[in-house]
Amino acid sequence: MNEFVETILALEWHKPKPAYDVVIIGGGGHGLATAYYLATRHGITNVAVLEANYIGSGNSGRNTTIIRANYGIPESIRFYQHSLELYGTLEDETGCWIMHSTKGLLWLAHTESAMRAERARCLLNQACGAETVMVTPEEARSICPQLDLSGGGRYPVLGASYHVGAATARHDRVVWAYAQGAMRKGVDVLQHTPVTGLLRDGERVVGVETPNGPISAGLVLSAVGGNVSTVAAMADVRLPIRTHPLQAFVTNAYALGFGPIISDTELFCYVSQTARGQMLMGAEFDPQPSYSLGSSYNFLQSCSAKVTHLLPFLRDLRILRQWTGICDISTDFSPIMGETGVPGFLVTTGWGTWGFKAIPAGGEQMAELIATGRTPAMLEPFRLDRFARELPMADQGSTGTR
Amino acid sequence: MLALETIPGVRAAADAAAIDGMVVAEGAVVLRFAPDEVFIMFPKPGRELNEGFAQAIIARETGFVGCWLTLEELAARVVAHIDWALPVERPALAQGLVAGVPAKLWLESGRALLLCAAPYAHELTERLR
Amino acid sequence: MPELDCPNCGLRPIEEFTFGGERPSVPDRITDPLERDVDYAWMHDNVNGATSERWFHAAGCRRWLTVRRNTSLTGMTPVE
Incomplete structure (x- = not known):
């Protein structure tokens, strides 16, 4: 039942280029889905996904694979319902069997x-x-x-x-489906490439440091899981996490x-x-x-x-x-997506224990934000600056944890 | 099944040094919940604390229920439900979860008092059945 | 099971305690008073390493304690 080896062998891995339009930190579901939708929906393929370990080695491969939309605030229900529907058509769209049920x-x-x-x-x-x-x-x-x-x-x-409508899907397969789809369109996925620092030009983030050398980027997205505060701190961004x-x-x-x-x-x-x-x-x-x-x-x-x-x-x-x-x-048990206040640096984070179900919608909406430069209506409530605007999206009772 | 009954007493909160210097009637049992808080069970109801203990909040406390156990009962009914080490000296107060319920144990050399807040009484007796 | 050493009650499982958060530390580089308030109220250092936190011994002495520990390590490993 485990076709990891075959899938990994079938993928064509790349050497890093010196510069990309978009560099995504974190080769989990959210990072790879964002790259996939950038390539397939917006034609943006000069993209690299940097993963410190192997793809799906973080929370994307460690969750309990549940897909549901029964949340407790309208903005979240609409977002997760959209994600649930995207999951339902993901096998047809990518041609990969993700064991959706x-x-x-x-x-x-x-x-x-x-x-x-x-x-x-x-x-x-x-x-x-x-x-x-x-x-x-x-x-x-x-x-x-x-x-x-x-x-x-x-x-x-x-x-x-x-x-x-609640469902489950095999989590590794979701990661591989997005990786494969993105790589076929020309996205570079660089495994075992940790980000050790961010390149700055004044306030603006213009690339990343890796052990293999710097990579410049028109835009950097952090799709990092548990270690996100460390990456955000490189850009002097404070997170409620x-x-x-x-x-x-x-x-x-x-x-x-x-x-x-x-x-x-x-x-x-x-x-x-x-x-x-x-x-x-x-x-x-x-x-x-x-x-x-x-x-x-x-x-x-x-x-x-x-x-x-x-x-x-x-x-x-x-x-x-x-x-x-x-x-x-x-802090409010809802995700944080979009601009950070630092030019050239976006985040998709705060996925806590509820990130797997959101992979398709999170990736699709983040890709739209990157491609158009405008925050899609669905993401508007989940911006980082909601805390400064005193509009937290408190929904702890729907997370299923604590 | 344990029969938990109200254990009346006096609860006092004061500076830790003041509690150290507190004098109580002979025969009273003093449970030091924290450096700045005691619960005192008097042998006869109605006895007050000494006068040198003015800088304190003192209130009658009827919110605890409990029962005295023999050492055999303690070993047979309670100890298996405690995930932490009981103190070895006697007498001693031990506080923590007993069968997942916040409770207190006053351990004397020949017997022990199991105490908990009255709202937890039903749950605790159910779990120690 | 992770355990915490309560100065009043002794070594106890972590489930007896309530997490009260690390001591808020707003970075000096944030100077605007409103921004400092937002940071104080919502943001966390989320340190991967040595932290200083407050814990409440809810099931025991019902007192707050300060715990210095290392978040990089399993359980409640204290900072030496």
């Missing part, structure tokens, strides 16, 4: 206050074009027969919101047939079944800011215990693999 997502509520929050979510989602409906415990059970409606006796299910670790794991394989994605904001966990049959689980991010990719036994224990309350068939689960990503958590 529409599953639906049950967001369980165990208290009256959670029920109120989910009812509000449903109404707002419907008003903004995302399909989310309230379901009774019995309906939730018919969608997911494995569900214990008593929540192990401690967390009875009072109801759930059901987000019909803290880097927290987020852990996830997969279990041994179970018989296929676990249909939906189960999510729970009161227990802070989410679970789905991969195409291999393994149960893929994640929970809240670690409370302490950290750049360490270390994992903890405590997380495995607490996350397994929580999920077992809801899905008793997992009580004998065995853990196959565990991993950690370092997430750029923004």
Whole structure:
């Protein structure tokens, strides 16, 4: 099922040129998608994507692959719904199989206050074009027969919101699909090329420093994940971001047939079944800011215990693999995209624990901003200067973490 | 099942040095929650703190529930639900999560008092069942 | 499991504590008072290395403590 080697071999890798129109720092989903849409929608191909490690080695390869749009503020719902729709047509557009699978997502509520929050979510989602409906415990059970409606006796299910369009896709394949599409159009993807500094001409950012020498650029976009504050500091840009670790794991394989994605904001966990049959689980991010990719036994224990309350068939689960990503958590739990106030330097960041689902829309909209020089309407609410304008996009309750 | 009952007392917040110099009636149990805060259980209700302790906020506290446990009960019902090391000296106050609920343990040489805030009483007894 | 050493209560798992953030430090190069306010309210150093943070021991003594630790390392590794 892993065709990484074939895909990587099929790609034609390049040596860096001394100058590009656009240099994108970070070869994850967002960086590569931006390059792909620059090349395919705007004909801008003199572009380099610089990746410190191998492509998809950061958070793009470490998430729990969930695609959904059931957010809690109108601007976010419209943005993520657009992304969800782009994901739906991505296989046709790129010709790459990303194992996209529409599953639906049950967001369980165990208290009256959670029920109120989910009812509000449903109404707002419907008003903004995302399909989310309230379901009774019995309906939730018919969608997911494995569900214990008593929540192990401690967390009875009072109801759930059901987000019909939620999906999963294989995260590495999404990265490779965008990389391949961009490279075929002439974009250079430079792996193992860390950015060690930014070239400045007065205030303006005019390129990047790498161990292989400087590369000048008409424009530099940081699409960096957890290490974004370090890169932004090179341009004297301050970000409302803290880097927290987020852990996830997969279990041994179970018989296929676990249909939906189960999510729970009161227990802070989410679970789905991969195409291999393994149960893929994640929970809240670690409370302490950290750049360490270390994992903890405590997380495995607490996350397994929580999920077992809801899905008793997992009580004998065995853990196959565990991993950690370092997430750029923004102060208001919404992404930050666009201009930074420093000429020639843009960011797409603040993707925290919610970046994977946003890759197509984030890439498409950032490409439009770069190509036209104007912030698209969809990105306008997510500009960095919203904090100075006292217009934060607070939506912590929709992130599924904490 | 543990029977948690209201444990009445007096709560005082004051300068740490003032609490160090505090004098209480004989037989009173003094739980030092923090350098600047104590909870005092008097053998007879209604006894007040000494006069040299004026620079303090002193209030009757009925917000704690708890129960006394034998060492056997402590070992059998509670210790397995604590993820941190209990102090070795006696008497000693230990504060932290017990079965995931914020609780306090007053450890004497022959017995122990398990305390928690009244709103957590139900959850704590359920989890220690 | 990451642990924090509370001066009042001793070594405790991190889940007993609430993160209160690092001590805000607005860079000197920001001089406009309004910009300084925005930076103070929203922005973070997000240091990859030694930091000084406030943590609240919510499940124990209910006191704030200052923690100096290294964010490059796993868990709550203190700064030596």
